[in-house]
Amino acid sequence: MTFGEYIREHREALKEQDRRFSVRQVAQRIGVEPAYLSKIERGDVAPPSEAKIRALAEELGEDPDVLLAMAGKVSSDLQEIIRKRPQLFADLIRQLKSAPDHAILRIARDVRDGDW
Amino acid sequence: MTFGEYIREHREALKEQDRRFSVRQVAQRIGVEPAYLSKIERGDVAPPSEAKIRALAEELGEDPDVLLAMAGKVSSDLQEIIRKRPQLFADLIRQLKSAPDHAILRIARDVRDGDW
């Protein structure tokens, strides 16, 4: 499923219950032209900027990191974290490339709980 | 220290011992015009593409992830790893934002050794 398809699907679902989720009205709320959002949803143009994707995520109640990923992007705040300690993070992330989900989850939990 | 300054410094250092490290010759080996490399080193233009930065890292014996970071970029292979599991990695990386170096290092080591 492409970025555009995903957006369209979820926007239309919300529209069932609330007609404020038309292309035009969502476009207005996230600050783009309706024709542009329409083209994005149909894959006629590339996904929009990170800022617009974030606004869209907020509007549709979706996870911004997931939407950014579908758009082929990585959140700029994550990039900044990595850029500040490139060797440490590059090494760790490559190690985790083939780790199972539960292992990554557990590490995140351990770090959060301060078990280190 | 900027990307350009760093490159110039390290290239000049190598040039002391080996005159094959002139702007012209390095430029030729990494596949750019000498004038362009000159401008990069003086910060006259933005850092080059990821591919050229990698070639430069190879040529100067530097860590590509570090050079990419100085250029304000994050390696595309890391971005791809994150994009495949955005929630897991986004969460983990944000957790590790303020973790001390030794903690991140230890996690990477633990993962490598399979202690999980």
Add this chain to the structure above:
DNA sequence: AAATATGTGTACTATATACTACACATGACA
């Protein structure tokens, strides 16, 4: 039936990215 809202086609535009090509003054060296 009239007014209004909706989705989309077409045609642009502005800025950034990632360079090349050529010329030229200066310095090294044979």
Add this chain to the structure above:
DNA sequence: TGTCATGTGTAGTATATAGTACACATATTT
């Protein structure tokens, strides 16, 4: 001293990114 290499100034190019503006046919609402 002539040749060759060196670093750099100027000008230009191709492609990507991130959109806008307007018009128009088709619903939907009043």
